[in-house]
Amino acid sequence: MGMPPMRRFWKLLKQYQKEIRQIYAYALFIGIVNLTLPLGIQAIINFLQTGEYTTTWLILVGFVLVGITITGIIQVLQLRIVENIQQDLFTRSALEFAYRIPKISFIQLDKIHAPELVNRFFDTLTIQKGLPKILIDFSLAAFQIIFGLTLLAVYSPYFIVLGFSLAIILWIIFKFTGPQGLTTSLKESKYKYQLAYWLEEIARVNTSFKLFSKNKFHLNKTDDIVEGYLVSREKHFQVLISQFRLFIGFKVIVAAGLLLLGGYLVFQERMNIGQFVAAEIIIILIINSIEKILRIIDTIYDVLTALDKIGYITDIELDKKGGNATVITEQGLSLRAKEIVFGFPDDKNKIIDKVSFEINANDKVLLTGESGSGKSILLKILSGIHEIEEGQLYIDDVPFINYEMEKLYENFGVSFPTNQIFEGSFKDNIVIGRNISDREISETLKLLNLDDYLIHQPQGVDSFVDSGGRRLPRSIIQKLLVARIIIGKPKLLLMEDPLLFIEEDEKRKIIDYIMDEKRDWTVLVISDFYYWKEKCNKVINLNKN
Structure with a gap:
């Protein structure tokens, strides 16, 4: 029994603990700096309501612009760190494949087709493309939701209750739909590799299939594999669609809850107009962050599936190293x-x-x-x-x-x-x-x-x-x-x-x-x-x- 995909994912991240800590530290800082936008606008609106033109207003505008600039600079630094991880990951994977394939036990190779194993290397590219979204976009979106709800809680304790309720709903969605999505993704990937292997077989014995092309055996078998892939892909897509629907409902609940609660607090004069506008901006940021997480879910499935496929190579038993004896004779061996x-x-x-x-x-x-x-x-x-x-x-x-x-x-x-x-x-x-x-x-x-x-x-x-x-x-x-x-x-x-x-x-x-x-x-x-x-x-x- 191989290692579960999630455990492989945590094992991968453990190799880059230092870099990931930096990325999360930057994401944390970006999340805090992003709060300067609604807070700054709240202060600006409050000054505008006084009807006086002051240098303080210009300072606040400059403060908001500096926050936006700093956010952009930090995001560039994040991209540099992730690029280093991507390059290192590609190098590690290439050398791991080159090292392990000649050392795989021939008893193990007797059960499988070695070139099919090599196809799995291309899942390294899937991991490369998926990591930036998971490490940067996902973490930034999560921090923005957390900080946004935290800031709203400052305006009123009612937002704390709403925030906890939303977190529980989000956990339930992932808890009940996540494993099913991973299972369908793994099954889809199985057909993908089966198809790649069969196409390689067609290329390897192309002369035979050319001579017997009238029977269309190679096309019929390809069609059978493609049909299996499409069925599995549709099942995976249905899981994604169900998650998307749940997230739409979740987004509507978030927007309705925050807007109604914010409006109620304004009517009760527990929140002024400036705070309400700031709250609206925070609500928009939270909703955008939820949408970003929704778009990343499919990428998370792809990365976990890729890790499972590559992990199959690392799980195969290698030749035993043997002892320490060496050949010392100058003649032939007996x-x-x-x-x-x-x-x-x-x-x-x-x-x-x-x-x-x-x-x-x-x-x-x-x-x-x-x-x-x-x-x-x-x-x-x-x-x-x-x-x-x-x-x-x-x-x-x-x-x-x-x-x-x-x-x-x-x-x-x-x-x-x-x-x-x-x-x-x-x-x-x-x-x-x-x-x-x-x-x-x-x-x-x-x-x-x-x-x-x-x-x-x-x-x-x-x-x-x-x-x-x-x-x-x-x-x-x-x-x-x-x-x-x-x-x-x-x-x-x-x-x-x-x-x-x-x-x-x-x-x-x-x-x-x-x-x-x-x-x-x-x-x-x-x-x-x-x-x-x-x-x-x-x-x-x-x-x-």
Whole structure:
């Protein structure tokens, strides 16, 4: 069960306590200064009734104008503080997403679609836009209502009773309609993300939908999701409309109560004309503040919903950090498994069931087995992607869980069939931020015959590659991925069909290099290509029979 949206909201505000205190202090000061307007006008009217032109009248006019000017200056300062919060919030959110997504447990990712999670980042913009209204407009409106009623209470104690009555009515409105509005907003948002994800799917497999466009399956499914969104949106709108109606009634009660009470006090000569005019101005300010709060309610729902969606990312379990052990050997890593067991949480059958094996340092091993025997899963277990449920797994006779994972990953070279090319240069895709000399890069490119391809690119190794290497031959993509894993001279190579689309002559040359017994690395590879078996010194068969 995730954290409630309101608690997430208070947790967010807690990060900016100092700034929010400043904003509220400014709002408090603005609320007080705004009272100079009705008080000043009251004094001006009283002087005008005397029929005399005095310098005091000019001073009072100047006093009111100074109050308006100071209010404007303070509002600018408030905007500066909120802008700082918005920029910091965007930065925090971007870095939080970038940090957490690669560290999300793969068991968790097996249940969800990672790109759909990234869509939630755009709710950061919703929070950015909503915070100024909540922190400035809402607080200022609330203070104006409070100070307005307080000032009216000075004119007559009857206003105190009226003020408390209005506060109770306002609380009741929020108490009974607020939770329903939040619930409908969350449901509406669910369909919004479902639609965004489906449109991404249409874009991802656009060729298939182009060929089968006559069936209109993609349009029909889009229509179903949109229909669900519109139904949820209408329910949310109905809540907003009901709140709007209640607020209109509340506003009418406020206006009627204050005007009737003010008029009664004038007739009873408990309030003069100047005070009545000042009271009318205060009443207008209060009514405007109530309208402002009404307009902000939808923004509050949006911000709470956005926090709930982003909070889903922060609630997902991350990979365990492991221990403090590090790799100290200069040779390849040795591996030992004793009756290890692995299965997915929702699957009764164990994919890896009490498997044991031993691989010595610098062994070159071919992993074989029938489809479904668990070859790919075993590679993912050895690479730290999945955790075993039972049994013991050792690297260099140290339990796997005792290693500091980031340090251990520095000694791994892992290649799976999935396309792992990202948008950047060829060099970026090979090096991925590691400190590797140009000489090493050049030697690796020559080994894989990538230099012949890159020489025809506009900027050589610094040429641009788009996401997934869409315009690259599949053989070049595989060579880039192989270059990525061998250039760091890892101690353990874990590979699944790494050379599937490469020509046989080049394939044999690369295999000769990788499987050379003089290489100080341990190799575990899955492949049907016969030459791997000729060059390995050990075969592990995972067939259950």
